[in-house]
Amino acid sequence: MEFRELGRTGISVSRICLGTMTWGEQNSEADAHAQIDYALERGVNFLDTAELYSTPARAETQGRTEEYIGNWLQTSGRRQDVVIASKITGPGNEWIRGGRPIDGKEVVAALDASLKRLRTDYIDLYQLHWPNRRHYNFNRSWGFDPFCQGREGVRENMLETLEALDAQVKAGKIRAVGVSNETSWGLMEFLRLAREHNLPRLASIQNEYNLLRRHFDLDLAEVAYFEEIALLAYSPLGGGVLSGKYLDGQVPRGTRGDVGDVWRMSEHSEPAIRAYVELAKAHGLDPCQMALAYCLTKPFMTSVIIGATSMAQLEADIGAADLTLSDTVLEGIEAIHRRYPRTV
Template sequence: MNYKKLGNTDLDVSTICLGTMTWGEQNTEREGFEQMDFALNQGVNFWDTAEIYSIPMREETYGETEKIIGNWFQKTKKRNDVVLATKVCGNTSNKYIRGGGNSFGKKKITEALDESLRRLKTDYIDLYQLHWPERSTNFFGDYGYEHDENDKDWTPFEEILESLKKFIEQGKIRYVGLSNETAWGLSKFLELSKIKGLPKMMSVQNPYNLLNRTYEIGLAEISIREQSGLLAYSPLAFGYLTGKYRNNKLPAKSRMQLFKDFNRYKNENGQKAIDEYYKISKKYNLDFTQMSLKFCEIQHFTTSVIIGATTMEQLKTNIESVNVNLNSDIINDINKIQQKYPNPCP
């Protein structure tokens, strides 16, 4: 396994991060336990979850993934072997999440953290992340930003950081990060942390894969210069970059077969790009899944790549991607496809 520092901390995290959002929906608790046992044995010490998991979001499964992880900690007594990351959601219309609305105000974010700690059966969280902004901005695949002068009903960044500082002082969290954030949002948080002596955002969990390299525009430079690295989610683009959906295939129990609304990566240019990348993997005798993951891992701005698997076979393939080598010829071929089909699936 490979390791990198989380931000500018002394914390070493595996460059493969165990994603967990299927546990409680597509995966049972027993299967989640099996994944955690195997991943930790392979040197994967970094796990990511969220209060809203499992996915897709449903009231019936809200918090279920955190409960499964907490039960594993209780059973194995291995909490201290894991760097644990979870998230508090931003503005939401789901009334079952603290009545809906914004979640980063002092009262609600305190409730959210305490609820996560209870479900996870732990006294502390290593990395506490803001899952998406409260303000209106472009994330979750939106290209265009439409500014709304009337959008002022969101918690000031300084107030959020003050709450997070309090949690750190209380020993409830160690470090903080962002998710689904923009270059402006990250830069403002970093600016305030320097000026006001408040906690620094150590990471940004955003989508990054061969079909969506938009993180390279703006955010990548900030990540490198400010030591606030990317935690790349959806590195396999909902499974499209494994090749299993090529030629209109729809495997049983796959995410796209079960949840047809997840269509971010289903468009004409995206499918053409997938076929081109698949050809590259065959040209160099590489596993397509592993080539896709390794490309994300080797980026200078990437701290860790979040993998999600529903079967042990998938998990093993994903973790073994750390042993793949992408030489300059492979990278050049990949970049030629990016130039031909630039970010077809934002």
């Protein structure tokens, strides 16, 4: 397994990160522990979770994923072997701290609750799950309008949040900080505030990146390069749609589509998905492994966050780290992207 530095932190993380959002809904605690054990055997040292998980998000299962990880840490005694990333939820879910936006007070409350569930004294990477302000993630790019919001208090809130994170770093509860579902402006503003006020510098950004959603290729890629910010790509398989299993209206039992929405499937994305699946099959490749291996070719990619509901999926996903795509396949991917550059 190859490793990369997490920004400028000196923390070394595997190129494959084990995502955990299915644990507690689609996967049992026994499944979760088996996945961690297998991933570590294959050289993965990086786990990503959030106070929101499991998914689909609902009050009855909120925080369960962190509890599963915490129980594994307690029984295995292997805290030193894993880099754990978690997140504070942004505004909007009433059952999580009243749905309040992120601020200094909420950082402290959310972090302490996550530490308790994780049964650990510290979190290696603590991330802001999504901004308080408007953003284009979660399928919002077509309707994104930053002008439908006020400017007042935005920078002040960002500074307050960074100051709260700084206090938690100094208290030894956090090693590094990051953001998720951020924009180029948001990333640069956090970096400016950190520089001017001697506060923690962002190590990473966790945004969606896959064959269907390549927003990061543009401005954010430039920011990541010049500012040495690690991209942790979530949904590298587009929530499973790039496997082809949802084509022609299929919704296999037990899949994410069976328990929640498959919002990346539409009349616009289906032709692109079909083309990628056909390309993979024409070259004797598994469509999921091809999609993951492609993400790993990107120079701005630090780690790709995988998720699996079965051990067979997990084995295949981790195996993608050993796959080298031919020039012909890479050219085929770019030709499809040129034909379907932006899908919903």
